[in-house]
Structures are given as C-alpha cells and as structure tokens.
Amino acid sequence: MTPPPPRESETVAAAPIEPPPAPDYSHRWGIGAFLLVEAVLLLSAAFISAILQPSSSNEPVSVATIVIGSILPVLIATGVALLITRLRGNGPRIDLKWSYSREDFKVGLKFGLIGLVLTTAAAMIWTKIVGEDNATSAFSALVDSRSLPIAAGIVMFLYAWLVGPICEEIIFRGLLWGALERLQWGRWTVFGLSTAVFAVSHLEPLRTSLLIVIGIPIGLARLFTGRLGASVIAHQVNNFVPALTVLLVSLGVMAP
Template identity: 55%
Template sequence: MNPPLEPPPEQPPGLLASVRAVSREPEPEREGQRWGFGAFLLVEAVFILSAVFITALASTSGTDLSSSVSFVLVGSMVPTVLAAATAVVITRVRGNGPLIDLRLGWDWADVKVGLKLGLLGILLTVVAATVWSRVVGTQNATSAIGELVDGTALPLSAAVVMFVYVCFLGPVCEELIYRGLLWGAIERQGWSRWAAFLLSTLIFAASHLEPLRTSLLIIIALPIGIARLITRRLTASVVAHVVNNFLPGLTLLLVATGVMS
C-alpha cells in the first residue's frame, strides 16, 4: 500500500495576489495619532522655504546658480533632510513616534518585496526614460543634478556626496515624507489605502518641481508605492526606492568622476 501523498508546500502569494488582497483587508489602526494634512503642509513649507532661503543666499553672494556644484548639492539635500526631520519631530510631538506613525516596523519579508519591486522599478525607469527622452529630448528629461554633471568632472568628495544622497539619503527622506507622513495623513481621514497610494504617488512626482519630468516621475514612483501598499510598512518602499535610484546614482557618480563620458 502506497503511503498517502503529502500536500505540496504552500507557495507565497504573487505580486498580483498581494495587490488584490489589499482591498479585502481592514484599514490599519491609527490610535494616538494627532496629526494629519496640516502636518504634511508644514513639512512642505519647511522644504520650500529652506530651498528659497538657500537660493536667495546663493544669489546675494554672487554664486552662479546654473553651474555651482555646492549650490545644487546643498539646495537639493538640505531642504529634503530638514523636511524629513520635521516629519519625524511631528510624530514624536503629536503622535506615537516615527516607528508607529510612519510604519517603520522592520520585517525581512518587506526587504525582499522592496528588492523585487526596486528591480522592477529599474527596468520600468530605463524603459520610461528612454521613451520620454525621445519625446521631450534628452536635455529636458534630465534632472537638476544630472544636468550639473553632464559632461563635467566633479571633485571626488562632491561626487561621493552626490552618490550617497541620490542612492540612500534622498530616498529615505522622501519616503518618510510622502509614503510615511502624507500616507498616514490620508489614512487618518478614513480614506482607503488605494487613495493613499494614488495621491502620494501624484504629489511625490509634482513635489520635485520639474514639470517636464512629472509624468516620468509618476511612472517611476509606481513600484515604490506598490511596495508600501502591499506590505503596509515603509521599509519595503524605502528599499524599493534605494534600489531604483542605485543605477542612476552610480551612473552620475561615474560621469562626475570622469570614468564615463
């Protein structure tokens, strides 16, 4: 008599199954959170005002704003870091802290999801950027930092700082603001996670203040938002964002140091 066959091991749900399951799961609790859209508007005000202040300071000192390495790096980094720091402070003062309010819980499964969607994001970015550059022209499809290093060799220290910001610091700060604070503000209104996903994606793209690249940024942001959507935590979207930015950041580093032309 043959022994009974054992049932095959359960396979983890695929990406599409995970996305479909989101609509059937209850909304997460946000007890103790006393901040909402006003907190996000304050963070955006910190970002804009600090960027305006840096621009005015550079102008009064006679700095050439179109070619200054230090201005582009400082003007990109400082407002983003200040805004993210403000978001963290708000969760401590008006809520439960960033770990709970911004959904920063750690799970290795989230890292795996972020890696997969980050790799998907790289492929999507390459395809979208290629198509977009043909539509609007290569010059118009380039970011501010990309325009700065285009064909220009930078000091090694500046190139490394730029690489760290583009690949690591920038993604972490932006995730805290848009898929952390903004997402939480939307959920606190009782709106669905799908609404949080769509609105945070659109506002994230528009907030870069690069009108010609907004539609491209929306496409790039989709896998990052999906990582946040299906895991309900920020870790996955941070990992996806870091992975998605790694190839562009590495390219900028090689161009800035003269390794690539």
C-alpha cells in the same frame, strides 16, 4: 473508536498570505502636517540658495552650493516630519510604519528591480518624445558639465542612492500616506494620490508623467506590505543606476 490520524497531505496546508496591518489612526496629525513639511522644504531651499548664491552673476556656482543646496533642505524637512510624529503621534515606528526586516528587503528588492526595468524603458521612450536636451532631471542637471571633487561626487552618489530615498519615503509614503489613511480612504486611493503627489512635488512639470511611472512600483511595495521599509528598499534599488550615472558624470568618467 478513535478516528484514524489524518493523512500527511491533509495536515500540510499552504501558509496564508499575511495581509498588511490595519491602519493606525491614533496619531493627531494629518494633511496639515504634510503641507507644513512641504512648506519647510521649499522655504529652506529658497533660504539656503539665497545665502549660498554667488555675489556676482559672473561668479560660478561653488561645489558647496551644489551639494548643500541639494541635500540640506530635504534633510531639514525630513527632520520636521519625524519631529511631528514624536510631538503629535506615537513616533515614526508606529505612525509611519517604519520597519527594516528581511521580508521588507525581499519585497522591496523585487518591486525595485521590476520598477528599474519599467522606468528604464519608460525613460528611453520619454527621452525620444521630449528630446535629449529636456530629458535631464533637476538633480542630474546640477552636476552636468561639471567635474566635482571626488569627495563631493561620492556624497552626491550616496545621497541620491541611499539617503534621498529614505527621506522621500518618510515624507510621501510615510507622512502623506498616514495622513490620507487617517481620512479613512481606500488603500488604492491612498496609493494613487500619494504617487501623484510624489510626482508633482518634484516641481519638474515635463517629467511628471515619468515620475508617476517611477513612483508606482515604490508605492506598490508600501501597499502590499503595509510598511515603509519595503518602499525604501524599492526606491533605493530604483535610484541606483541614476545615482551611479550622476557620480560617473560628475567625476568626468562619463560624458553628460
């Protein structure tokens, strides 16, 4: 005698939450690769600044110096990071867990919006503590009190909103994250260390605590998905308002 068919309530089960993919330790790069990329970033920034520096102390800093000096060193360092994954690993898609799926977008948008609210509140509190004069980031200070040409202002806006987050995520939640995972430390340890290094590496000691708050939701997007695409989206969402502010200030629409 065959058993009766299961009831509909017994056949429909909640879909399990898919855990992040297991770390891949097959690449041949580690902490040394991250330190090399950071050295390239600092040295290229110093070299480019020296080349573009005005010959006279009385000569104002040009728009080209502001734009090129802000963007080019990060692009060079990111290029070195990607090259390392090609030469010493399996490429960025595997080694850095690069992806850009609908799920990445949804998770990244959620953490980005949460982070935007938290960091806006944290920034207001932090500004009251340190004062308005000390609250400006190094990037914002580049365009404060300057009226950039429209093209330069748009370039800075797009970099701060879209391109910069991709570069920083490749370096910190990609290369550094993979290097720490290769040491087989726990996921939360990797999250905590990468967030702290992300904050300290901006070389803005006064803003380090605020940068840690900014980095937490971005790192959580990487932690919970195991993929870089989610943290890129979260970073871009978090950067939109500050990038828009920089654009409006640089174009003279808003007062610095």
